[in-house]
Amino acid sequence: MVRDISFGQYYPAKSFVHNMDPRSKLACVVMFITAVFICDKPEHFLLIGSFILLVILFSKVPLKSVLKSIKGIMFLVTFTAVLNLFFYKEGRIIFELGPLRLTYEGAIFSLTMAIRLITLVMGTTLLTLTTTPMALTDGLESILSPFKKILPVHDIAIIMSITLRFIPSLMGEIDRIMMAQKARGASFDQGGLVKRAKALLPVLIPLFVSSFSLADELALALEARCYSATPNRTKYKKLTLSYRDAVGVVACGALIAGVAIVKSLGLL
Amino acid sequence: MSIEIKGLNFTYMTGSPFQRHALKDIDLTINEGDFLGIIGPTGSGKSTLIQHINGLIKLRKGLGNIKVYDIDLTSRKADLLRLRSYIGMVFQYPEYQLFDETVLKDVSFAPKNFGYSKEEILANARQSLELVGLDFEQIKDRSPFDLSGGQKRRVAIAGVLAAKPRILVLDEPTSGLDPSGKREILALIDNLRRKWVKTVIMISHNIDEIAEFANRIVVMNEGSILYDTTPTKVFAYSDKLREIGLDIPHSVNIANLLKEKGIPLDTVPLNVETLTKSIIRALGGDNG
Numbered sequence: 219m220v221r222d223i224s225f226g227q228y229y230p231a232k233s234f235v236h237n238m239d240p241r242s243k244l245a246c247v248v249m250f251i252t253a254v255f256i257c258d259k260p261e262h263f264l265l266i267g268s269f270i271l272l273v274i275l276f277s278k279v280p281l282k283s284v285l286k287s288i289k290g291i292m293f294l295v296t297f298t299a300v301l302n303l304f305f306y307k308e309g310r311i312i313f314e315l316g317p318l319r320l321t322y323e324g325a326i327f328s329l330t331m332a333i334r335l336i337t338l339v340m341g342t343t344l345l346t347l348t349t350t351p352m353a354l355t356d357g358l359e360s361i362l363s364p365f366k367k368i369l370p371v372h373d374i375a376i377i378m379s380i381t382l383r384f385i386p387s388l389m390g391e392i393d394r395i396m397m398a399q400k401a402r403g404a405s406f407d408q409g410g411l412v413k414r415a416k417a418l419l420p421v422l423i424p425l426f427v428s429s430f431s432l433a434d435e436l437a438l439a440l441e442a443r444c445y446s447a448t449p450n451r452t453k454y455k456k457l458t459l460s461y462r463d464a465v466g467v468v469a470c471g472a473l474i475a476g477v478a479i480v481k482s483l484g485l486l
Numbered sequence: 487m488s489i490e491i492k493g494l495n496f497t498y499m500t501g502s503p504f505q506r507h508a509l510k511d512i513d514l515t516i517n518e519g520d521f522l523g524i525i526g527p528t529g530s531g532k533s534t535l536i537q538h539i540n541g542l543i544k545l546r547k548g549l550g551n552i553k554v555y556d557i558d559l560t561s562r563k564a565d566l567l568r569l570r571s572y573i574g575m576v577f578q579y580p581e582y583q584l585f586d587e588t589v590l591k592d593v594s595f596a597p598k599n600f601g602y603s604k605e606e607i608l609a610n611a612r613q614s615l616e617l618v619g620l621d622f623e624q625i626k627d628r629s630p631f632d633l634s635g636g637q638k639r640r641v642a643i644a645g646v647l648a649a650k651p652r653i654l655v656l657d658e659p660t661s662g663l664d665p666s667g668k669r670e671i672l673a674l675i676d677n678l679r680r681k682w683v684k685t686v687i688m689i690s691h692n693i694d695e696i697a698e699f700a701n702r703i704v705v706m707n708e709g710s711i712l713y714d715t716t717p718t719k720v721f722a723y724s725d726k727l728r729e730i731g732l733d734i735p736h737s738v739n740i741a742n743l744l745k746e747k748g749i750p751l752d753t754v755p756l757n758v759e760t761l762t763k764s765i766i767r768a769l770g771g772d773n774g
Contacts, residue, residue, distance in 0.1 A: 391582075397542050398583035401575035402645065403567060403599025420595065423585040427631065 229347045234462055235277035236348045240357025242463035243345055249470035250341045253477045254334055260326065262477060263333045269473050270340050277348050287343035288336055295332050302328035351382035360457055372451065380436070388429065395424050488653060488685050489516040489539060494550030496534055496543065508534045510709040512550070518652075521679055521686045523696030523717070526706035527731040532689045533578075535706070536655050539687075540573050541566045555652075571600040574651030574683065578658045580642035581635070589615070589633075589641050590626040596649040607648070614647035617682060618674060636667055643674075647682060654683040658690055672699065693720070693727070694735045697756045705732075718754040737761040744768075 235243075250269075257263055274284055288295075306324030313320040346354070359375035396406070399420045406417050479485070494512040499505050508531045516522055524532050537543045538552060538559075545552060545559050552559040557569045574596075577583070586592035593611040602610065612622045618640040625633075630641055646654070656675065660668040676699050679686045690696050696703060697717040705713040705720065707730045713723060720727070721738045728734060734742075737755040744751060744765070751768050755761035 394577065395582060397537065398575070398577045398580065399585075399595075400542060401540055401570055401573070401577075402583070402596035403570055403649065404595075405567070405599075420583075420585045424582050428582055 227347070228350050229279045229283055231278045231348075233276060233278040233348070235273060235279075235344070235466075237460070238348075238462045238466050239457055239459050240349050240353040241361055241457060242459065242467055243349055244354075244357055244361060246466050246470045247342060247345050249467070249474055251338065253470070253474045254337050254341070256474065256477045256481060257334070258330060258481070260329050260333055262480060263330075263337060265473065265476055265480060266337050269469075270337065270344070273344055277344060279344070279347050283347060284340055284343060287339055287347075291335065291339055295335050298335070299328045299332040302331055352379060355379040355382070356453070356455075356457060384432075387432075388425070391425060391428060392421065395421050487515060488518045488520075488555060489514075490551075490553040491515070491535075491539075492551040494535075494538060494545075494552065496531075496538065496546075496549065498534075508709050509538075512709075512711060514704065514711065514714070516653075516685060516687065518684050520702055521700045522688070523693075523700035523703045524687065524689045524706060525691060525693055525696060525703065525732060526712075527691060529708075530706040530730075531709040532706055533657055536575070536657065536687065536689060539655065540575055541569050542575075567600065571649055572651060573653045573655060574646040574649060576643055576646050576654070576656040576659055578661055580646070580659075581638035583642055583645070584630040584638060587629060588627050589630050592630050593641065593645045593648045596645060600649055602649075610648045610650055611644070614644040614682075615641070617647060617678065618644045619670075620644070636663070639663075639671070647678070651683055653685040653687065654678060655687045656689065659688065660690070660692075660695060668695065675699065691732065693732060697735060717756060721754050 238246075253269075254266055257266060270284075274281060303320060303324055304318050306321060306327050307319060309321035309323030311319060311321055312325070349357075355375045355378045358378070359371055362369065362371045362374070365371060400406075404417060404420055406414065406421075408414075409417070491512055491514045494509055495507075496509040497505060497507050512531075512535060514535075524535070526532050534543065538545065539554060541559060541564065554569055555572060557564055557572075559569070584592055586595065590611055593615060594607045597607045597610050611626075615622045615625065620637065620640055625637075625641070630638060633641065643659070654675075659675065660671050663671060672695055675686060675688065688696060688700070693703075697720070700717055703713070703715060703717050703720045704711055705715075705723075705727065712726070712730070713720060721734065721742075724734050724738065724742060735756060737758055737760070740761060741751045741755050741764075749768055751761075751764040753760060753764050755764055
């Protein structure tokens with residue numbers, strides 16, 4: 219069932235991480251990604267891994283929810299890992315069969331890449347798990363505000379939040395239409411690729427029709443309220459920084475420093 | 487017996503913070519020929535229950551049994567296509583299921599999926615469009631998206647009827663219609679039970695529209711069946727019904743008030759006509 223998908227869906231809780239300002243959380247994620255890309259040996263990820271565990275602990279999000287996000291990318295991870303394993307030609311050979319060659323360095327490389335992908339997804343999922351889509355777009359708008367003169371920052375933010383807002387609605391709509399067509403004997407999981415693609419038409423057409431009418435109604439409602447994105451709009455909920463944000467940013471800075479030191483000194 | 491449900495349980499989004507126990511130990515047997523009304527406030531599990539009947543929600547192991555005619559839904563190899571040809575489902579706002587170029591093609595969608603012959607499909611499409619009160623020749627080649635709201639709903643219902651189901655399930659078929667549109671749809675459903683389908687199951691949160699036609703009423707609240715009774719007897723529980731947020735028909739309210747004032751009526755009036763007649767009787771007037 220489509221509505222059971224909870225990939226990166228906001229997990230409501232009251233915690234240190236939830237209460238951080240979305241701007242500093244975005245900054246933290248950028249710093250975290252930097253740290254992940256500095257690492258180039260599987261051992262280095264011990265630091266990253268313990269950092270993630272620490273954040274999960276402080277966010278009160280169950281480990282299960284975070285791990286669930288990896289499940290979705292597991293196919294991609296295994297696929298790239300296997301490719302990396304055999305396309306890395308240099309180094310000490312462990313195993314060779316025809317054009318296939320497995321090297322020690324190749325194994326390490328593909329392991330590093332796999333862990334890198336997993337940690338990246340875990341880190342970014344923690345952001346969406348602890349931040350509402352609204353807060354996220356607010357934060358982004360605030361970060362981009364210096365570029366107001368050259369970019370329609372507020373328009374971009376409102377487009378983003380409307381998009382995010384309608385994802386669950388469209389999911390529900392898909393679910394409803396699929397059920398109605400299934401009840402009329404349609405099946406979506408039988409036959410070859412072409413047949414399956416064709417079977418989706420009875421879902422896609424009504425979906426398009428209703429999305430367009432929804433967009434139309436929304437535009438009408440915005441206009442009826444004299445909505446205009448251009449003047450300087452004020453916010454009901456203002457973003458404020460607190461000690462938590464300082465702690466978070468410093469912790470991420472320390473992570474980068476730690477990873478860099480470990481790497482340059484070859485400690486691990 | 488056409489549908490037998492035993493000990494059905496269902497939970498949405500198990501193990502997440504959004505977990506919700508939607509159905510709790512539901513036991514329900516629906517007989518052939520029943521016009522069953524299921525009422526209950528929003529979120530009481532009505533829709534979840536009927537989605538189970540049609541195999542749209544898969545039964546989980548150990549969480550209940552459902553049998554529809556000879557099809558046992560507990561079995562892994564249950565023939566879902568045959569099951570769905572037995573049960574016609576009219577969802578809320580059914581007009582959203584319209585997709586094909588012409589009305590005829592759209593109405594033929596279900597019987598085609600169920601493997602009916604060409605002649606059968608055409609005959610069923612013609613009959614079902616006429617049953618819902620549309621002129622077959624006039625409407626068959628029009629695009630369903632060019633029709634008016636009321637016509638769209640009729641075409642969508644015809645699209646369900648064209649498979650000639652034994653059981654017709656309707657989920658709030660009157661939502662979003664004006665009073666006269668509502669009456670027309672209800673009259674249509676009543677007519678269908680006589681002519682086209684054997685059993686009707688209708689969901690509503692409005693007792694008014696169900697009480698008049700149903701021979702049996704199931705009241706649901708918070709995922710359980712509260713009462714399983716007849717339309718006239720269900721109003722003995724008026725206080726409880728009001729408590730869970732259901733409206734009582736005005737005619738029943740008036741009868742209850744009259745009883746409090748010492749004028750008991752001899753029937754439970756489900757509409758204004760019977761109310762008028764029973765008041766006249768109670769006052770000793772002529773009931774011609």
